[in-house]
Amino acid sequence: MGQTASAPASRAASPLAPAWLDVPQDLNALEPKMWAHDVERTAGGELTVGGLGVAVLKERFGTPLFVLSEADFRRRAREFKDSFDAAFADVCGGVDVYYAGKSFLCSAVATWVGQEGLRLDTASGGELAVAAKAGLAGELIGLHGNNKSDAEIVRALDMGVGRIIVDSLDELERVARIAAARGTDTPGTGPDGGEAPRAKVMLRLTPGVHAHTHEFIATAHEDQKFGLSLAPGTASAGFVGEHGGTEASAAEEAVAAAVDHDSIELLGVHCHIGSQIFDPEGFELAAVKLLTFVAAMRPAYGAALPELDLGGGYGIAYVPGDTPRPPAEIARALAGVVRETCARLGIDAPRISIEPGRAIVGSTTFTLYEVGTIKDVVVDVPVVDVPSENDGDETAVRRYVSVDGGMSDNARPVLYDADYSVALASRTSSASAQLSRVVGKHCESGDIVVRDSYLPDDVRAGDLLAVPGTGAYCWALSSNYNYLARPGVVAVDGGSARWIVRGETEEDLLSRDMGA
Structure with a gap:
């Protein structure tokens, strides 16, 4: 980046500065x-x-x-799409990249997202309204949220969104009920008298992977509001009594319930381990845990689970010491883990999707x-060494x-x-x-x-x-x-x-x- 030559600034560090903050060699330089x-x-x-x-x-x-x-936004969006498509070409034919609209959304951004070949992840009726204003096709939109209103669910179904990410057993029942009441599972109500589409659902799971991030933006540990637990023993007593075994998880119970609903088309499972993450190990461990779960669900409940969303949360540089990973590097590492794990489990790789937001727009x-x-x-x-009589x-x-x-x-x-x-x-x-x-x-x-x-x-x-x-x-x-x-x-x-x-x-x- 261009800069104007100038006399070097003083290198005297302030004793009040945090340990990670160095005095810049040149105050005019741009990182x-x-x-x-x-x-x-x-x-x-x-x-x-x-x-x-x-x-x-x-x-x-x-x-x-x-x-x-705008040029930088489009460039970063394309880089994610191209990098992940290339890395996963031999795994599952490419990746669906959903831009996480919660990071920043307006109708112009939604338009750019569609033009660059991405999809859009929304988390409210308002964000759905922005997507509609931009003219984004419903099948390119996902709806998140841990407490969706009935009105938001109805709007998503009316728009024909590509997936509703269900966050709890209660919500799964509400989506199924609303979809059934709208006749979405009744033959003769669809185009040309055919069967109308069912509610397309993914289940958000909490794999128990702890991201190294702030407590309020770490979203895959057990003690938080999001998702269905993979932990053994978290299924309801009723489910355990019906299916036997005390090691069943809430995630397993949700899969079984979704399969039983005629008004639900169960696409797959989803996880999001946190935000502003630089360490790749959390993403890779989450992928292994979810793929292992996917492999177990077909023989147990006849659930194919053809799609797997590995979320987002990739970090960006806010200060000079931050070390974001390029999309191509992230993609190659994740593709390697998915490829190896699917081979070990003896399953076909599901269609992978991801949800970068900050990493594109930040x-x-x-x-x-x-x-x-x-x-x-x-x-x-502040005193940082051994106390002395001169302290303070x-x-x-x-x-x-x-x-x-x-x-x-x-x-x-x-x-x-x-x-x-x-x-x-x-x-x-x-x-x-x-x-x-x-x-x-x-x-x-x-x-x-x-x-x-x-x-x-x-x-x-x-x-x-x-x-x-x-x-x-x-x-x-x-x-x-x-x-x-x-x-x-x-x-x-x-x-x-x-x-x-x-x-x-x-x-x-x-x-x-x-x-x-």
Whole structure:
């Protein structure tokens, strides 16, 4: 990525900095793995995306602003599709890649997903509505959720979604009942008087694989709300009494129930072990456990289970030390495990699907902010060595750089202790490095955008800062706390920019206020 040559910044590390944070050799350099491929600096030092400078973006659209590279999104989507198709060509003929819409979704993104040969994973009626607005074919859509309403299930069936991912035995019964009541299993109600399609269902299972991630985004251990357990002994007493054996699992009970329903077409099983994962072993272990389960279900209940979804959760780089794996590397490793396991079990490989979201959209986007207040705070240096009589005497300065957004446009630091990076975007600087904390304008002490980063010492009010890696779960989790209008999202492509989600106005904020 391009940058302007400058005098080297001071290498003095702050004693307040976390151990993982190094002082950059060059404060003006951009770490490629954290940014869209078409982000660079001009000769004058301004950050650009797709050839368009941040000053123009601020003038036209204001700040704070989510800036998304359309070309980078399409490139990452194609890379997942092409890499997994190539790796699994001899295993199951390719892979169905479902973009996880919960990470960031609007009708433009849903359109790009379809154009690049991907499918769309949704998790609510609202996300289904976005897919419908984009004109995405129903068979290319999946519906997730641990507590789907009847209305959401009906909407999914009306749209002809390709799969409903069922999360519990109760939900399986509701889907079967709703599908049966609509006549979906009654001959003569389909096109040309034929049999109407049944509800296409996958079962979400919890394989008990623990991902190394934050507790609230690890979704395959037993003590959480998602999925049907593979653990022996988790089936209901009624199922055990009918089928015998105390080692039956809730997952096995769900397969048996689905097979018994005429209104259900059981496609297969699904798992998702967590989010922001770099270690490949969790994905591979989950694949082995689910394939072993699939192999056991045909002789036990006559369930072929022709499809297997291995979820998503692939990590991206938020800070320089993060080490995301390229899609091709992930695909080759998973294909090897599926190929070997199916051969050992003596089964044909099911059709594999995956659900990347953050790994596609995360690094396509940065948030653009304008600097306001700057404040230096003297802080006691934490004791890390053997206590001495001088403990507590050492202090250091932490700089608080306030911007015109905050936790309303990025809730992840306060929710998950998530770390981000930041760059001076409107110019370069030869000033020394100053440990800084980028904070928002909300009435909360936890309103932190970037907890720890080095910025040039001469950052001042009016400068523009860019925080990379905000494409996933930032706009999606945004709020109107303190009655701040949520920022819009601008897509940049080929030197032009356009709203794909308009920024809110005060009129929007007041439009639902019904008065006294």
